[in-house]
Structure formats: C-alpha cells, structure tokens
Amino acid sequence: MIKRQHPEPTDRGRNAGRGRRFSVPVALLLLSPAGCGLLEPDVEEITRLPRALTAGEVEVIRASNRFAFDLLAQVNRAGDNLFLSPLSASMALGMTMNGADGETWDQMREVLGFGSLAEEGINASYKSLIELLVGLDPTVETAIGNSVWTRSGFPVYPDFLNTVREAFGAEAAELDFASPSASERINGWVKHATRGRIEDIVPAVIPADAVMYLLNAIYFKGSWTFQFDPSDTRAESFHLDDGSTRSVPLMTLRKTLPYREDSRFQAVDLPYGGRAFTMTVLLPQPGVSVDTLVANLDAGEWEDVADGFRDEEVWLFLPRFRMSYERMLNDDLAALGMVDAFDPDLADLTRLSPVESLVISEVRQKSWVDVNEEGTEAAAATSVVVATSGPLVVRADRPFLFFIRERLSGTILFAGKFASPPAE
Numbered sequence: 001m002i003k004r005q006h007p008e009p010t011d012r013g014r015n016a017g018r019g020r021r022f023s024v025p026v027a028l029l030l031l032s033p034a035g036c037g038l039l040e041p042d043v044e045e046i047t048r049l050p051r052a053l054t055a056g057e058v059e060v061i062r063a064s065n066r067f068a069f070d071l072l073a074q075v076n077r078a079g080d081n082l083f084l085s086p087l088s089a090s091m092a093l094g095m096t097m098n099g100a101d102g103e104t105w106d107q108m109r110e111v112l113g114f115g116s117l118a119e120e121g122i123n124a125s126y127k128s129l130i131e132l133l134v135g136l137d138p139t140v141e142t143a144i145g146n147s148v149w150t151r152s153g154f155p156v157y158p159d160f161l162n163t164v165r166e167a168f169g170a171e172a173a174e175l176d177f178a179s180p181s182a183s184e185r186i187n188g189w190v191k192h193a194t195r196g197r198i199e200d201i202v203p204a205v206i207p208a209d210a211v212m213y214l215l216n217a218i219y220f221k222g223s224w225t226f227q228f229d230p231s232d233t234r235a236e237s238f239h240l241d242d243g244s245t246r247s248v249p250l251m252t253l254r255k256t257l258p259y260r261e262d263s264r265f266q267a268v269d270l271p272y273g274g275r276a277f278t279m280t281v282l283l284p285q286p287g288v289s290v291d292t293l294v295a296n297l298d299a300g301e302w303e304d305v306a307d308g309f310r311d312e313e314v315w316l317f318l319p320r321f322r323m324s325y326e327r328m329l330n331d332d333l334a335a336l337g338m339v340d341a342f343d344p345d346l347a348d349l350t351r352l353s354p355v356e357s358l359v360i361s362e363v364r365q366k367s368w369v370d371v372n373e374e375g376t377e378a379a380a381a382t383s384v385v386v387a388t389s390g391p392l393v394v395r396a397d398r399p400f401l402f403f404i405r406e407r408l409s410g411t412i413l414f415a416g417k418f419a420s421p422p423a424e
Helices: 055-078 086-097 102-113 121-132 159-168 180-193 292-293 301-308 328-338
Strands: 140-151 171-175 210-223 233-240 245-261 265-272 279-285 311-318 322-326 358-371 375-387 400-406 411-418
Touching: 055 086, 055 121, 055 292, 055 301, 055 400, 086 121, 086 210, 086 358, 086 375, 102 121, 102 265, 121 140, 121 159, 121 328, 140 159, 140 180, 140 292, 159 171, 159 328, 171 411, 265 311, 279 322, 292 311, 322 328, 328 358
Parallel strands: 140 171
Antiparallel strands: 140 210, 210 375, 233 245, 245 265, 245 311, 265 279, 322 358, 358 375, 400 411
16 A cells, blocks of 8 residues: 655645645535536536526525524624534524514514515425435435424414424424423434434423424535545644644645635635535635634625636645534524514514413524544534513422521521322
8 A cells, every 4th residue: 555645844835736725723514516526436426406496495595695694793703613504593493483473573584584585485495495405415414304392281373383394394292391301302302313413402401481492403424525535634733813823633635626716715615425515615815814704704705705616726734623512592693683582572473372472582503513534524403492481480290399487587497398299
C-alpha cells in the first residue's frame, strides 16, 4: 500500500493550480445545487429531482431559507459555536401554526417566511417536501419525523389532529403527563427518530401547565462523494478571532470541486453520495469576521452563492469536529416578530382546543453533528410546548409531603408524608 505523503507545512499555504488554502471551524448543513465533476466509482450522480417542484414547494423552500438566515443571524448574537436545523424548527412551528388564529397566526406565518401564502398551500407543500427529501439519494440517509403528545383528558379539536397527521405525517398520542413513563416515551421517540443522537428533549418531570408537545426530528447521514484520506489528517493551529490559536485535526482534500469567491468570502461545495445533498462551506476573507459575514448574508444572496459555483481545483483543509448544541428559541423568535404566541394575554391558539388561555411556553431545539473523513452525521429535534396560562394545576394524586406551620414566625408545627390512602 502506498501512503500519500503530506505536503510540508511551508507548502500548505500556497496555491496549487487554482486551489486555495481553505479552513473553517463549522458550517451549517444546507441544501444547495451541486456542481459538475468526477464521481468516485460506484456512485451514481443525481442530476435532477424525480419530479418538478410545484409552485407551492418553491415558495415553502424559499420561505424556509428566509427563516434559516433570519434565525441564524438572531441566534448568532450569542457568539461562539452554533448548529441549528431551521427546517426542524420550521416544521415544529408549522404544525403549531395550524392551531393558531388571528394575529398570532399572522405573526407565525410572517416569521416563518411564508409571506401571503395560504395555510392550505403551506401544509400541502410541507407534506410534499418531506416526501421529496426522504429517500432522494439512496446512498444518503435522511429521516424526518413529527409527533404530537397531549396530556390525558386535554381536549383537542379533531380538525387540528387530522391536519398534522395528513400534512406532516405526525403520530399523535395522549399520555398521562404526571407519570414518569410519559417523558420516557416522548424522549424515546426522539432518541429513535434521531438514531440515538438526541437522547431527550422533555424533562423527566413534565411541568404541570404543559398540555401538549409538538415535536420534529431530523436525521442525516451521508458519506462524502470524495472522501478525505485519514492519513492526511494532522494536528494544526486554528486561529480564533481574538488572535489566539487552538490545535485541531485538519483534514485535507485536493479535488475539482464547485467553488466561488468574492471580496468577502471563499465558498466550496462538498457533495455527499450522488451529489443531491452537499455541505456548502463559506470562509470569510482575511479581514472579514465570520460574524460580519453572518450579519450580511440573507436568503437572496444565498441563492446567488448557490447558483454561482464553477468547477475549480481546490486544495481544501477542513477541521474534523463533533459538537452538540441546545437553545431555547423563545427570545429569538419574539425578536423576529413572533410575539403574541408567547404572551398569555395575546396568544390565540383557539383552533387547537376549546380550552382558553393557551400559550406557547417554550420552543427548544437540540442538535448534534459529526464531520469526519468519511462524511457527516447530523441530527436535530425541536419541541414546541403548549401550556395553559390560566391557574396552575396542582393535582395531588400521587405521594406528597405536607407541613403545618406558622407563617409569620416560620415555625413548623407538623410535617407529614401522604403516600398511601387508607383502605375504605
């Protein structure tokens, strides 16, 4: 076996032909058109979708991408690493939107990027987009799951459940939220849907005011069309914006790849499998910070980037990394304009249930990604929690403690535990 020799460190920064030195810490997983080039043996190139996109699907994809960059810019204010699935958040909120009405519905539609698109078209396009993405490339595993979990006895309009089942393929179940088995079952669904990469998203003790969880899970696993040789990976310095350095395992690939650049960034498109799915990496030019790049990148410019690749010989240096990420998105979504859904006095979820005073109490996402020489594995789960905003429910139907005390002095006179009702 002939081992490929590493280029000397002094050569690694030089251009080779039209190749450039290219190194990044992390990139969002996005869908983009793939360029031309030679495929590795036994991989059939996918050159077109199995069918033309409908006008509604085009609008939903554009809306999802607009939401992606709006959310990315908002979350990026927190600094440091991040990894999101805007599509997962969009689908979880898209399901929830079917229970909203009035200004709450309008705000959700606007934040999700749908403009004036009608609800029927939005739902139909979500459905067909799920069908299109799953199974598009037989060499890439892509799974999308949705589910709705309701507290036992909480009334839900049949029309709402029928819509999320039909449009999102969601499974719906009623559970005793007071039982520990409820969170175990919901978290078990998430773990299964993400192939074990996201182990839980619901707390072990479900809050007393929570009446519904609407969940989306997305899983992706793809091998690079052109894999990195592990023997070419070596520890090198990664340069942080503050001038400090950290050691990272830097993978190396020299290949003809879709590439473009301008005064602000270099971009390269790394294909998976049959090239329907790619990782698009944007590296800021020297003197341009990654935060500046994020702040000035939107869906319109993204289309220009994705449409502007040309095949070039590229010498790519990319860190091997694995990271997990978690964020509650309430404040981010409110900052983007989805305000009423979180406000007990303004939320309108009257198409979800006859129960009044419902509110979205939490939108949370967990994500995980592993980028290595073979390819990429990524998973995300998004949870939308619908809660009652009226009186909190305290249901003492399980063992509890009780104390008799004098409140002003703080003196406890009696302390007890009620664990087993006496036999009648």
